[in-house]
Amino acid sequence: MVRPLAKAGRKTPYRNMSALTVPSTLVIPTCDKCGNEWIDPKTAEALDEALQGAYADELHKRLEAALVKILASADVSQRRLEQVLGLSVGYLSRVRAKRGDASAQLVSALALIAEDPKRRLSALDHVWQPDV
Numbered sequence: 001m002v003r004p005l006a007k008a009g010r011k012t013p014y015r016n017m018s019a020l021t022v023p024s025t026l027v028i029p030t031c032d033k034c035g036n037e038w039i040d041p042k043t044a045e046a047l048d049e050a051l052q053g054a055y056a057d058e059l060h061k062r063l064e065a066a067l068v069k070i071l072a073s074a075d076v077s078q079r080r081l082e083q084v085l086g087l088s089v090g091y092l093s094r095v096r097a098k099r100g101d102a103s104a105q106l107v108s109a110l111a112l113i114a115e116d117p118k119r120r121l122s123a124l125d126h127v128w129q130p131d132v
Contacts, residue, residue, distance in 0.1 A: 005030040014051045063102040066110035074117030084124045
């Protein structure tokens with residue numbers, strides 16, 4: 001029998017993330033016998049709505065971790081990082097303060113830079129410097 005079930009510990013792929021935690025309060029129709037979840041259009045809409053906040057939180061967490069690593073190891077200012085990435089003045093401060101949302105593209109770029117900040121920032125400088 002399929003019954004509405006809310007439980008902790010469920011994960012699901014969402015957008016570009018392979019496993020995002022489903023809020024434990026979200027009710028999803030689930031088979032008593034096999035545990036399969038029944039995602040009908042109404043449940044899919046509720047799931048998407050519930051995951052939007054969790055996704056934004058995860059993006060913010062990853063953005064903050066990458067920024068901390070870049071700013072600590074590359075001896076670069078946040079403003080300089082904004083310039084290299086083509087962002088407006090103060091954008092990273094606003095996003096860090098949750099007065100704006102981080103995009104998956106920005107988080108991806110920062111995560112790649114964070115792997116080797118000095119080398120990757122130097123490479124970006126090279127991309128944006130006019131040929132002499």
